[in-house]
Amino acid sequence: MHANSVAEALMRALLRALLRPVPHRVTVTNHGHVEPVLISRGEVRVLTGPPALPLGLGGLAETGPPVEWHHRFTRGDVLLLVTDGLVEARSPDGAFHPLVSRLRHHFADHPAPGPGPRGDVGACR
Numbered sequence: 403m404h405a406n407s408v409a410e411a412l413m414r415a416l417l418r419a420l421l422r423p424v425p426h427r428v429t430v431t432n433h434g435h436v437e438p439v440l441i442s443r444g445e446v447r448v449l450t451g452p453p454a455l456p457l458g459l460g461g462l463a464e465t466g467p468p469v470e471w472h473h474r475f476t477r478g479d480v481l482l483l484v485t486d487g488l489v490e491a492r493s494p495d496g497a498f499h500p501l502v503s504r505l506r507h508h509f510a511d512h513p514a515p516g517p518g519p520r521g522d523v524g525a526c527r
Contacts, residue, residue: 412458419483426475431468433457436489439482439505440475444512446505449473 417435421428430438430449434456438449451471455462475481484501491499 414457415486416457417483419481421481426477428473428475428481429470430473431470433468434459436484436486439484439502440473441480441482441505441509442476443479444509446502446509448502 414433415435416433417438418431418433419428419438420430428438428440428449430451431454432451433454440447440449452469454468482505489498489501493499
């Protein structure tokens with residue numbers, strides 16, 4: 403087995419998102435995963451923060467514990483969590499599908515889809 407194959411076999415990307423309805427905040431830790439997207443009042447924002455190495459690769463660099471970062475949200479916002487398969491999808495001619503630009507075009511000047519049927523704050527669909 404090649405060194406790259408071993409590293410790939412041991413490595414896992416992970417995104418931890420803890421949604422706290424009070425105080426309307428999401429806490430994120432990202433271990434090499436695709437960043438979450440917040441859709442809020444017609445604005446589409448990629449939520450970025452300090453990255454951490456993918457799980458299994460922590461021994462390659464001296465790092466402290468993963469850094470959590472926080473983002474505010476309001477009632478009706480949508481937090482979109484996706485896999486790399488979605489953002490790396492290509493058309494038949496090989497062009498990437500630009501997820502964030504498509505979302506920005508779709509939600510420009512429109513609110514996000516809103517809370518779920520129970521009125522959950524920050525509900526995602």
